[in-house]
Amino acid sequence: MSGDLTEHQMELLARVLQHGGALSSPFGHPGEDSLLEAVLEDIDTLEARGLLSVDRTRDSDEPERIALTQEGYDALGMV
Known part of the structure; x- marks a missing residue:
């Protein structure tokens, strides 16, 4: 599974x-050179694939806390 993840997604995991x-x-x-938007996209993608669980702030879609799921550990080879 980890073979189809981008380098940035693997770095985030x-x-x-x-x-x-x-x-x-x-x-x-x-700031202007922020990669925050790309990080948020990666978080959404990894959550949709079941590699991360995401706690979002109340009344917002912004992630407040992210955690590896068992599938996320598996993607990193941490079986």
């Missing part, structure tokens, strides 16, 4: 793993 399997907001750096 690895970053969550480095933080003990869960990562809280903010997920990017604000």
